[in-house]
Each structure stands twice: as structure tokens, then as C-alpha cells.
Amino acid sequence: MGSLQETQLPQFEFLTKKPYTPPSWAAHLTPTPSHLFSLGHFPTPIHKWNLPNLPKNTQVYVKRDDLSGMQLSGNKVRKLEFLMAEAVEEGADCVITIGGVQSNHCRATAVAAKYLNLDCYLILRTTKDLVYRDPGLDGNLLVERLAGARIELVSEEDYYRLGRDELINILKNKLLGEGRKPYVIPMGGSTSLATWGYIEAVREIQQQLKQGNVVGATFDDIVVACGSGCTGAGLALGSRLSHLGAQVHAYSSWGSPDYFYDYAQGLLDGLQAGLKARDIIDIKDAKGLGYAINTKEELIFLKEIAEETGIILDPVYSGKAAFQMMRDMADDPAKWEGRKVLFIHTGGLLSLYDNMEAVAPLVGNWQRMDICR
Numbered sequence: 003m004g005s006l007q008e009t010q011l012p013q014f015e016f017l018t019k020k021p022y023t024p025p026s027w028a029a030h031l032t033p034t035p036s037h038l039f040s041l042g043h044f045p046t047p048i049h050k051w052n053l054p055n056l057p058k059n060t061q062v063y064v065k066r067d068d069l070s071g072m073q074l075s076g077n078k079v080r081k082l083e084f085l086m087a088e089a090v091e092e093g094a095d096c097v098i099t100i101g102g103v104q105s106n107h108c109r110a111t112a113v114a115a116k117y118l119n120l121d122c123y124l125i126l127r128t129t130k131d132l133v134y135r136d137p138g139l140d141g142n143l144l145v146e147r148l149a150g151a152r153i154e155l156v157s158e159e160d161y162y163r164l165g166r167d168e169l170i171n172i173l174k175n176k177l178l179g180e181g182r183k184p185y186v187i188p189m190g191g192s193t194s195l196a197t198w199g200y201i202e203a204v205r206e207i208q209q210q211l212k213q214g215n216v217v218g219a220t221f222d223d224i225v226v227a228c229g230s231g232c233t234g235a236g237l238a239l240g241s242r243l244s245h246l247g248a249q250v251h252a253y254s255s256w257g258s259p260d261y262f263y264d265y266a267q268g269l270l271d272g273l274q275a276g277l278k279a280r281d282i283i284d285i286k287d288a289k290g291l292g293y294a295i296n297t298k299e300e301l302i303f304l305k306e307i308a309e310e311t312g313i314i315l316d317p318v319y320s321g322k323a324a325f326q327m328m329r330d331m332a333d334d335p336a337k338w339e340g341r342k343v344l345f346i347h348t349g350g351l352l353s354l355y356d357n358m359e360a361v362a363p364l365v366g367n368w369q370r371m372d373i374c375r
């Protein structure tokens with residue numbers, strides 16, 4: 003039988019744990035991750051985004067992190083590349099994480115865990131009357147349940163009464179008691195270690211600029227949605243340290259900018275960055291009616307952008323960020339005139355499938371095909 007020596011096999015990039023070397027401009031940050039897993043498809047494309055009604059000479063580009071792979075994982079895959087490497091380094095046999103019932107982060111974690119042959123436990127927050135019922139298969143739940151994640155439902159009441167850390171501890175201790183080795187990922191995967199995902203993304207953007215698929219040398223602004231501030235903090239830190247020089251604007255999908263400045267500061271301090279979050283990032287309120295609740299105007303905007311540009315935004319994060327960015331541009335066009343803006347599409351498409359009733363009245367007409375015979 004002909005045998006293929008292992009050394010003759012091609013070296014696959016994907017799903018391998020690789021030693022990590024930070025960009026030289028970030029080498030002073032500590033701790034530096036030792037490894038990462040290649041889980042996503044990078045670089046994600048950057049292309050021109052022909053948004054309607056832009057200020058004079060404003061150009062908007064979009065970085066398609068919604069196309070980062072791993073079953074529509076969006077921005078979460080960049081964080082998980084580092085978090086999962088740590089889980090495997092520590093010898094974990096399962097991961098635990100927590101979030102809302104439509105958490106994109108939980109869905110991305112469920113998939114990443116299975117790529118690496120780990121079990122995945124998800125603590126999902128839902129309403130009191132749904133906690134004893136089958137959670138169904140809407141949106142992110144479909145992927146999580148197909149991927150065999152163990153779902154532990156908690157009511158909002160228990161969630162806020164006990165707190166996230168305590169809920170995670172209860173499950174962690176139970177698993178430890180069964181001889182398991184769980185690795186805990188906090189909500190949103192938002193840790194200082196995970197911040198490296200978007201520090202790396204800045205290196206990627208710089209390389210793409212060098213390859214010249216963007217007219218001109220750099221971006222003046224980077225716009226991104228904000229759910230914890232981790233993605234924004236990574237981009238802002240990278241932009242400052244690398245001298246990319248883009249001003250990062252993070253549009254929050256809930257909470258107040260003050261909360262996110264504090265959260266981002268904690269992430270920066272965790273890397274001994276020696277920088278003030280308020281000096282490097284501009285956090286703006288885009289929450290509208292509140293987390294995962296949309297105004298009709300926001301949904302109409304989402305529909306218009308899909309129809310005019312072919313880009314589908316998610317209603318919870320990127321849709322609100324883009325909506326508020328366009329509002330800011332309309333309110334103060336002089337501030338944006340002539341600028342080159344990079345919008346990071348962070349993904350989240352599956353949550354649209356949890357919004358069908360709201361979206362249904364906005365979509366186009368249909369008819370039985372006219373067959374004249």
C-alpha cells in the first residue's frame with residue numbers, strides 16, 4: 003500500500019494552533035498571547051460602500067467582518083482565535099459562556115468549540131415564562147443546537163439576582179465535580195486577551211492599504227458597533243499604536259458611553275497599555291429604544307441599505323451603528339466632508355431571523371407568476 007508520509011501533506015493554515023507574534027508596534031503590551039487558532043477566513047474584504055446621501059466627497063468603505071467565516075461568526079471569531087488557543091493550552095475539555103438568548107457570541111463559541119472538539123455549555127438569558135420551554139430554533143439558536151451546544155436557560159430575574167459570574171460559577175463547579183475541565187469565556191468574549199483580535203485586525207487593515215485596494219493611503223475614521231467596547235478598544239489601540247491614525251468611533255447598542263469608556267479602560271489596563279480610553283476612542287450612543295429593540299425608522303433604514311447597496315446589516319449592532327453614523331453625517335456634514343471612513347461590519351445576521359414579524363411589512367411584494375397559457 004502506498005503510504006503518504008505526514009511530512010508530505012500540505013501544511014493547512016486553517017484550524018491549526020500557531021505561535022503568535024504581535025506586530026512590532028504592539029510588542030510592549032502585556033500579557034502577549036502565546037498562540038492563536040486560525041478559525042476565521044482572513045483578511046476579510048474591504049470595498050467601497052455606496053451609501054446614499056453622504057456629505058460632499060465623503061467616501062465610505064466597509065470591511066466585511068460579517069464574512070469572517072465560521073458559520074457567520076462576525077467579529078466574535080477574531081476574539082475566539084485567542085480565547086480558544088488559551089482554552090486548549092490550559093487543557094480544557096469544554097467551554098462555558100453566557101449571554102442573551104440570541105447572543106451572537108454564544109453561537110460563535112458553540113461552533114468554535116466543536117471545531118476544536120470541545121463541549122460547549124451556554125447559559126442563555128430569557129424571560130421568566132420561557133425558561134421551562136423548548137427555546138426553539140430561531141436565529142442563533144438553530145446553529146447552537148445543530149452544533150450540539152448544551153443550553154442552560156436562566157430567567158432574567160435569576161440572571162440579575164445572581165449575576166453572570168455567580169451563574170457561571172454554579173455551572174463551572176458542577177462540571178468540575180463531574181471531573182470536567184471547563185474554560186470560562188465571559189460575556190461577549192470581551193477580555194483583554196480577546197482585545198488582541200482587533201489589534202490584529204488593524205495589522206490586517208494596514209496590509210490591505212499597502213496592497214492598494216483602497217484609493218489613497220489611509221482611513222480618517224473607523225466606525226464600528228459597540229456591545230461591550232472590546233472590538234472598539236482593540237481597533238482604537240491598534241490605530242493609535244500603529245500610527246494608522248484613524249479616529250475610531252464606536253456606536254453603542256445599549257447602555258451609556260460612560261459605561262463603555264470604563265469597560266474599554268479596564269481592557270486597556272489589562273494590557274498595560276498606559277493609555278486613556280477617552281483619548282483614543284469616541285464612544286457614541288446609538289441604542290435608540292434599547293438593546294435589541296428597533297424603531298420602525300431603524301428597520302426601514304436597514305431595508306433601504308439592503309436594497310440600495312446589497313449589504314445586509316443586523317438589527318441589534320451594525321444596523322444601529324450605521325443608522326446613527328448616517329444621522330451624525332446628516333446633522334454635521336462639515337465634520338465628515340472629504341473624509342475616508344471605514345465601517346466594520348461586525349456580522350450578526352442570524353439575529354435578523356428573530357425579527358421576522360417586524361421585518362415582514364417592509365419587504366417587497368410578491369405575486370403568483372403570470373403564466374398566460
Ligand SMILES: *Cc1c(COP(=O)(O)O)cnc(C)c1O
Binds near residue numbers: 077106190192227231
Ligand atoms: C458582539 C457584537 C458586537 C459588539 O462587539 P463588542 O466587542 O462586544 O463591542 C457588534 N456587532 C455584532 C454583530 C456583535 O455580535
